[in-house]
Amino acid sequence: MRVITPPRRCLPAFLLLILAISLNGFARNTAAADVLVATAIALYDQPKYPQGFQHFDFVNPEAPKGGKITLPALGSFDTLNPYVLKGISPSEFSAMYGITQLNEPLMMGTHYYLESGDEPQTAYCLICEWIEYPADYRWVIFQINPKARFHNGDPITAADVAFSYKLLMTDQAHPMFPNNLAAVESVEVLDTHRVRFTFKGQPERSNLLRVGEIPVMSKRFWESHSFGASSGTPQPLSGPYRVSDFVLGSYVTLQRVDDFWAKDHPVYQGMFNFDEVRVEFYRDRTVAFEALKSGGVDFWVENVSKSWATGYDFPAVRDGRIIKEELQHSIPSGTQAFFLNMRRDVFKDVRVRKAISLMFDFQWTNRNIFSDAYARNNTHFPNSEMGATGLPSAAEKALLEPFRKQLPHALFTEEFKYPRYDSAKDLRQAMREAIGLLKQAGWVYNNKRLVNAETGEPLRFEMLINSPSFQRVLHPYVKNLSKIGIEANIRIVDRAQYKVRLDDFDFDMTVYVLPQSASPGQEQRLYFHSAQANVRGAKNLSGIQDPVVDALIEQITAAKSRNDLIAAVRAMDRVLLWNYYTIPHWHLGYHRLAYKNTFARPETSSAMTLGFQTWWLNDLK
Helix, strand or coil: CCCCCCCCCCCCHHHHHHHHHHHHHHHCCCCCCCEEEECEEECCCCCCCCCCCCCCCCCCCCCCCCCEEEEEEECCCCCCCCCECCCCCCHHHHHHHCCCCCCCECEEECCCCCECCCCCCEEEECCEEEEEEECCCCEEEEEECCCCECCCCCECCHHHHHHHHHHHCCCCECCHHHHHCCCEEEEEEEECCEEEEEECCCCCCHHHHHHHCCECCCHHHHCCCCCCCCCCCCCCCCCCEEEEEEECCCEEEEEECCCCCCCCCHHHCCCCCCCEEEEEEECCHHHHHHHHHHCCCCEEECCCHHHHHHCCCCHHHHCCCEEEEEEECCCCCCEEEEEECCCCHHHCCHHHHHHHHHCCCHHHHHHHCCCCCCEECCCCCCCCCCCCCCCCCHHHHHHHHHHHHHCCCHHHHCCCCCCCCCCHHHHHHHHHHHHHHHHHCCEEEECCEEEECCCCCECEEEEEECCHHHHHHHHHHHHHHHHCCCEEEEEECCHHHHHHHHHCCCCCEEEEEECCCCCCCCHHHHHHCHHHCCCCCCCCCCCCCCHHHHHHHHHHHCCCCHHHHHHHHHHHHHHHHHCCCEEECEECCEEEEEEECCEECCCCCCCCCCCHHHCEECCCC
16 A cells, blocks of 8 residues: 655645545544545555556557557447446457547556556556545545546546446446445545545455446436447547447447547556557458458457467468467466356256266367367466465365365365366266266166156256357367267357347356456456346356355455465365366467567566557557
């Protein structure tokens, strides 16, 4: 934590006196006597960058600005409002580039608008000039920068902040926002540039960060527009880009704002260097890749290992016009997995879930489909220190011991690892184990298929995906399942239908990626907590309703130190794994990129993000 004195250039002496009196009044209502004032806050440690820093280390502050680029997105979009459950916005695709049409938040660094590139869970004031809060974190005041403006010239005020919170807590907003802001008890506009959030429940430092992530929207605009409806009208933004042109479902063009109010802000130095960014949408991956080959798009993130191994022998790569590169990073991989929907009766028994997981032969898939590119995930937090390994530590045991009777005995005595299938013999052994588990669960083998011993119903389910290329992964899996009598079918739908079906939990098994950070927190409620199991649009895709998981999530959000956080996340990871709620996939420790040779990037890379917003064009004239 960095404690500061508010900038005197903004506060004359008489205002400083008023501020002191005001702060003393707040302090009387808290257990702590002091009010802390800061321009940045870290969840546990000190922010890396001191007050008054000039720029981040992973940028080139002298990067030239200019030029136009085109980026590809796979799919479509039908709204420009990224904060509602209804519809699909361009930001769902372009967020990977770090250049979107999202609203600026109060603070940057802990959310996907502008993630910190070299430190976890640290936020720097952006729309706010500073924050004030007591030592017990019961409330926080944001001092709004009087220079802050929407692109239409309207000043950003405390009323806009309070109104944005109100919009995000409606049932029309995406459920991630009510989840992240659940600790807020009240919001009070103190004056034009000061707004206070008061929290309920146990005081948690992380609440300050979650409130700082609120995207600030225009009260005047949304009072005359329907927030919940899919919108083809751009709202006023306040960041480095404005929406200059778009066709729903086809493309969106972002234009850099020359008189952007925060262009001299330290967090924006060396960032957002392109004058124009056009995001072109393609419904077919093959067509999009052909656009890269022909020069129609300028940058490509490859996520198909076979294509990376064999698909780049074309003229633009051979003659150097397109650079193919593997860029190392330290980004925690997301929770990519098969999600088994326990709202379906077939998946309610852990023995069935385990048997189904045993039939996925990762080694064969990695060797024959992925060119041995990936590592198998034995955790929901791969490429991160948060993943559970070995046996539970003393700190983990202390958290798990109260629930021993509710947990598998093996959780305390064995390391969780999915079996390796290095030969056909290994797979046959797994099949025998799976059949034994299914028999215990009441399924019998009859005429080459598994049926329920009581009802005679066959064991069958559907795998829902939205990417035709993923069929090559599923077909061998389906074949292995059929060998033990399980009938699995593949259903491919377009991205719009896929979103609706996931929002409604209308699937048996699906493939999804839950984003994870270096410091897991409140988002774990959205992913795994019982309270989210039946909330439309929530990401508890498996329908987990486990009191042990719920209790451990509370430990995660209330952690007082990073060591406490690690222990709580690892303990939860073990509970999730041993209950086979998901079947985790695989991960890489590097980006696979292909881009035109006209790009340049900083010497020091952004190890915890892709950092594309720090790149620039080197052939400007």
